[in-house]
Amino acid sequence: MRTLTYWQAISEATVQCMERDERIFVAGEGVDDVSGSFGTTKEAFDRFGPGRVIDMPNAENATAGFAIGAAAAGQRPLVVHVRADFMFLAMDPIVNMAAKWRYTYGGDKGGVPVVTRGVVGRGWGQGSTHSQSPHATFAHYAGLHVATPATPADAKGMLVQALTGDTPVVLIENRNLYQLTGEVPEEPIPTPFGIGRIARTGSDVTVVAASLMVHEAERAAEQLAQRGISVEVVDVRSLRPLDEGIICESVAKTGRLVVADTSWARYGFTAEVAAVVAEHVPHVLRAPVRRVSLPDCPAPVSRPLEEAFHPGASSIVSACLEVCGERDAALPQLADVSAGFQGPF
Amino acid sequence: MRTLTYWQAISEATVQCMERDERIFVAGEGVDDVSGSFGTTKEAFDRFGPGRVIDMPNAENATAGFAIGAAAAGQRPLVVHVRADFMFLAMDPIVNMAAKWRYTYGGDKGGVPVVTRGVVGRGWGQGSTHSQSPHATFAHYAGLHVATPATPADAKGMLVQALTGDTPVVLIENRNLYQLTGEVPEEPIPTPFGIGRIARTGSDVTVVAASLMVHEAERAAEQLAQRGISVEVVDVRSLRPLDEGIICESVAKTGRLVVADTSWARYGFTAEVAAVVAEHVPHVLRAPVRRVSLPDCPAPVSRPLEEAFHPGASSIVSACLEVCGERDAALPQLADVSAGFQGPF
Amino acid sequence: MVSARARLIRDMVRIRTAEEILADYYRDEQEMRTPTHFSIGQEATAVGVCSATTTEDWVYSGHRSHAPYLAKGGDLEALVAELYGKEDGCAHGRGGSMHVMDQSVGFAGSAAILGEMISVAVGSGWTFARAGEERVALTFFGEGAADEGVFAESLNFAAVHRIPVVFVCENNLYSISSPLSVRHAEGTSVHGRAEAAGVRALSVDGNDVFAVQAAARDAVEHARRGEGPVLLELATYRWRAHVGPGLDHDHGYRSKEEIESWMAGCPIVRATDALRADEPDIDAAVATWSTEFQQETHAAVDRAKALPFPDTARLLDGAYLPETH
Amino acid sequence: MVSARARLIRDMVRIRTAEEILADYYRDEQEMRTPTHFSIGQEATAVGVCSATTTEDWVYSGHRSHAPYLAKGGDLEALVAELYGKEDGCAHGRGGSMHVMDQSVGFAGSAAILGEMISVAVGSGWTFARAGEERVALTFFGEGAADEGVFAESLNFAAVHRIPVVFVCENNLYSISSPLSVRHAEGTSVHGRAEAAGVRALSVDGNDVFAVQAAARDAVEHARRGEGPVLLELATYRWRAHVGPGLDHDHGYRSKEEIESWMAGCPIVRATDALRADEPDIDAAVATWSTEFQQETHAAVDRAKALPFPDTARLLDGAYLPETH
Numbered sequence A, B: 001m002r003t004l005t006y007w008q009a010i011s012e013a014t015v016q017c018m019e020r021d022e023r024i025f026v027a028g029e030g031v032d033d034v035s036g037s038f039g040t041t042k043e044a045f046d047r048f049g050p051g052r053v054i055d056m057p058n059a060e061n062a063t064a065g066f067a068i069g070a071a072a073a074g075q076r077p078l079v080v081h082v083r084a085d086f087m088f089l090a091m092d093p094i095v096n097m098a099a100k101w102r103y104t105y106g107g108d109k110g111g112v113p114v115v116t117r118g119v120v121g122r123g124w125g126q127g128s129t130h131s132q133s134p135h136a137t138f139a140h141y142a143g144l145h146v147a148t149p150a151t152p153a154d155a156k157g158m159l160v161q162a163l164t165g166d167t168p169v170v171l172i173e174n175r176n177l178y179q180l181t182g183e184v185p186e187e188p189i190p191t192p193f194g195i196g197r198i199a200r201t202g203s204d205v206t207v208v209a210a211s212l213m214v215h216e217a218e219r220a221a222e223q224l225a226q227r228g229i230s231v232e233v234v235d236v237r238s239l240r241p242l243d244e245g246i247i248c249e250s251v252a253k254t255g256r257l258v259v260a261d262t263s264w265a266r267y268g269f270t271a272e273v274a275a276v277v278a279e280h281v282p283h284v285l286r287a288p289v290r291r292v293s294l295p296d297c298p299a300p301v302s303r304p305l306e307e308a309f310h311p312g313a314s315s316i317v318s319a320c321l322e323v324c325g326e327r328d329a330a331l332p333q334l335a336d337v338s339a340g341f342q343g344p345f
Numbered sequence C, D: 001m002v003s004a005r006a007r008l009i010r011d012m013v014r015i016r017t018a019e020e021i022l023a024d025y026y027r028d029e030q031e032m033r034t035p036t037h038f039s040i041g042q043e044a045t046a047v048g049v050c051s052a053t054t055t056e057d058w059v060y061s062g063h064r065s066h067a068p069y070l071a072k073g074g075d076l077e078a079l080v081a082e083l084y085g086k087e088d089g090c091a092h093g094r095g096g097s098m099h100v101m102d103q104s105v106g107f108a109g110s111a112a113i114l115g116e117m118i119s120v121a122v123g124s125g126w127t128f129a130r131a132g133e134e135r136v137a138l139t140f141f142g143e144g145a146a147d148e149g150v151f152a153e154s155l156n157f158a159a160v161h162r163i164p165v166v167f168v169c170e171n172n173l174y175s176i177s178s179p180l181s182v183r184h185a186e187g188t189s190v191h192g193r194a195e196a197a198g199v200r201a202l203s204v205d206g207n208d209v210f211a212v213q214a215a216a217r218d219a220v221e222h223a224r225r226g227e228g229p230v231l232l233e234l235a236t237y238r239w240r241a242h243v244g245p246g247l248d249h250d251h252g253y254r255s256k257e258e259i260e261s262w263m264a265g266c267p268i269v270r271a272t273d274a275l276r277a278d279e280p281d282i283d284a285a286v287a288t289w290s291t292e293f294q295q296e297t298h299a300a301v302d303r304a305k306a307l308p309f310p311d312t313a314r315l316l317d318g319a320y321l322p323e324t325h
């Protein structure tokens, strides 16, 4: 199979779906510009023009409402936010309208399958309001689907699923994934939500992760393998629906759980995964669960603070060693995932 | 000690704090009207007038920003939303500004201790957008304090804490608590956040709850006591900071955990409490954790659907019996907490 | 044959009659367990505007939804069943008074959160234009919802893209109990804001159903011709309390005189007075309609009460479709 | 002695010089790891407006923050240290370019999310009035931020309460690469919207520092006298790319001719030209200042580079105060 980068996979899914379904359109601030939302909307604009790839005013609330109204009238909107942090301004329409539309009007009159992409902007010093990962915030609300593709194949498949399904979907993409390459099917094949993926098999400890943290977990697993510790990495792929089965089966096998996320621990992704285990298979745990997440402060800008703030492979290594009852003194620090990032921003 | 209703306790805290600190003002839609935000802002308006109890336009975003700007200039704003659901429109300023202000400007220039009260509006058929409990959504974000007082004493003490502390605070109040009476100190004594409360001691199973669900848990405990099951009820009081110690100690004692909440399970309050146990004392669990929460749909209006939707004492009884390995066939259903609610809305 | 103008009166009488009776049941029985915002006194806005639309045009509204729903031709029985929370309700008992919909007549939905359906209507209107259909989206909201930022955002976007949408602002002077004076600066208006955003805007006597209809026809045709959005600011007045069936004359936020003067300007009486010279039988007709609609409403109530509630086993249905969850 | 008018030129030269040098370092070293929005070409707005304020007046801004910060008298060394992420930065390295603050001179803070500091300034202005202080809050934002609903909400509230706030809209025609034409309807303006909300509003040539100062003085005094808020829409133009140190002449969203024509209308050149008749030595003075500020900036950079980074052990400090967490 040919390989694509993650951003190319998104672009390809967008273009292919738009070719097949003329109800699909893209809306967002600057989606038509030369950078094309990290490249992801550029080809769509070049192919379909401003009638279907619409540069919106800076009005996140009305844009979301507009998308809902278009969906109610039969369209398939794809809204793009180049920073997921801007989605708080669209929280009301997404949570109070899109999530509840079909149900609240009785369940039989069609929903509003609006698709919203939000990019976690962590690059260089994006700071406290340009690098947040709000996936758990949206995934708390019944009526939405929330997915966090970690691979180019999933980035494509899940966008295809979103653009062909019946449910409003929030897709959270970490900017650090865009250059990642991987095999991607040529055809627009939907990846159903709610089915996790074993990214790496192992027997001593399970790391459950989403999005970027799946890769950090894989890097951690590499290093731990050298130390004789076998790590299984579970990529949940979607937060809502959540594949409880794959989490519980893996933990039942390994007896140890580390959950890794790019957001805060409290009431977040790491909480839910730990809760699922506590609900279904607590007796298999041979050690307390460890959560790898953000420290309880906003994101700082200064380089050393930022590096200390964002968890990565090294934090996962430490957590795995801890649940295995070992110390991490001997291991070298792993470079931060953004180490190769080039500015200007 | 004299007793007050929950709403009187809030009113008294507001008035006493405003008397002692003229920087405090109240802002919200209709806070000056005859109903006075369920009575809670009425006396403040009568005492201090429209200069300090300000009827705001229907502009939740700017109101929150306005409060932040007043706080930055030294004031102590208390913003009131008669439905917590409206707070999604204020999510950006609360999460992107208030929560991060002190930290992002360096940590030494003062914060913006804005206090935001949001009422969970469940009365009669308030439906999908007028009865949500967004406490976990706000509590995910570092920089905020989020509290859910369950008693009149805490309603007063926590509002006093909020109005005298240094941190932006979100207080979520369930409308069904307003008529509850309880002993309340005359003086405005702050109740510190992060210290839970054993609402009832027991030895067989721990129910961890917040706000209204503390009372549902107590009602459930009564009934279970008749059946020989001894329930300990933990009222966390605040979600951020969260008293992990009291949760873990109780579960260590009982070996069984039920978590009860008025919101959805995923990425919510019940997830975090279960995660805390999985993180610290998983080995003490003698049974899987059970979560009592909303079914995964929006809130319906129709009476029987609404009653089936909202969990209450009966759901907690069932969950407790389940973790104790017993069946609930023999027990009568408990009346829903809103059973005595009188309209018109 | 009922003349076109008389039909407007009949439609107002129908809404008035239905709401007054429903308000009584609501108050006396406490069985319609859903917060309900009556439009009693405001019927001319809904009737005048909706009479200017076709079934293909879509109408959205805010929380004060019954009048636009009925004026658009929404099914009364389905509305009443909805208020009683029955499975036969227009939202199958899931939505209640604030979330009604009747797609068959082009009533596209109402919402409980202020301002929401303003941006939504813009999206639907844009869709119509995109499809080359000569359809218009309309959206009712109060002047209180115009305080919300999304109103400004929506006006702006509609103007930039010349979207066929008609913004219908029912300015009844109050947002619950807050008067305009604490919410909008003196000398400003909702239509003035719309104009500043590039939206054609008019201020109309919202209790004159003929004037409303005329303005709405112009507005709808303007939008339909692709000439862009229009805002109508319709001055009117609510007789009952903000929510629920009661009166609120003693709440202190508005004077008895003010209420009485607006009641004296009752849109039904005004329209009947205006028609009497041309149609001397109008009073008799109004009396007949009134009786007819009383019967219709009572029958709808009786029917609704006899209907079954939704099955709680179907509580989750509709949150997600089976295929995707 | 530098005349008052020459001082405006000097302040613009200082900002221009500092930003041009910082842009070079930014590009060449890749050590200022924070998204940075330069105001090169737009100096007259910041300098003209801030020159009309006292230290007690508070100025807020959006992401394009350096110019207002420096024009208000913000410490250059602390700004540069902030860009390098150092503990001595004006936000101790926590905030970066988009979150600068210098309370000692009345620069009350900048924010990265569009529109946020508009409502915040209203709250601060309200506080000043409430305390009976004759202070004014000002807030800089681009015409792109005026798309946000919170702008309309803030205008409205400020007008209703006659709050002493001056809204300063730097209209540089673009929001990143989106031209005004796709964001605001033809024939409309930001100042027109403000007027419709009841806010006194003026449109001013934002590259004429003297005109900006005069308008700002009027606006600030109007607000200070308790006569209510004012909005200034200042037409100006950004020379560099939206973010970062580069040029974006090849990005296709604006023409070379357009850029060149605005560069020809450089606010510093225009002010210098205007002053030359009265102050023939102005060119020499500009040259001297330029050299002086180059040295100042290089020195600030050298200093910043030598300064220590924040201690990672203090990562959590400031999120909560110790007493309450």
Ligand SMILES: Cc1ncc(C[n+]2csc(CCOP(=O)(O)OP(=O)(O)O)c2C)c(N)n1
Binding pocket: B029, B058, B060, B086, B089, C037, C063, C064, C112, C113, C114, C141, C142, C143, C144, C145, C146, C170, C172, C174, C175, C176, C242
């Ligand atoms: C976002 C939001 N804020 C507040 C409310 C509470 N609320 C419901 S109706 C209403 C008054 C609205 O006034 P207006 O829009 O003029 O409509 P009217 O009731 O006068 O018809 C308010 C404040 C709400 N539903 N949504």
Ligand SMILES: Cc1ncc(C[n+]2csc(CCOP(=O)(O)OP(=O)(O)O)c2C)c(N)n1
Binding pocket: A029, A058, A060, A086, A089, D063, D064, D112, D113, D114, D141, D142, D143, D144, D145, D146, D170, D172, D174, D175, D176, D242
């Ligand atoms: C709420 C929000 N939406 C989008 C952005 C992304 N963004 C940053 S600056 C900018 C352009 C703003 O244009 P304008 O306000 O005119 O200021 P200028 O950059 O032209 O000075 C945009 C869209 C943001 N920071 N915040």
Ligand SMILES: [Mg+2]
Binding pocket: C142, C143, C144, C170, C171, C172, C173, C174, C175, C176
């Ligand atoms: Mg009104």
Ligand SMILES: [Mg+2]
Binding pocket: D142, D143, D144, D170, D171, D172, D173, D174, D175, D176
């Ligand atoms: Mg601009």
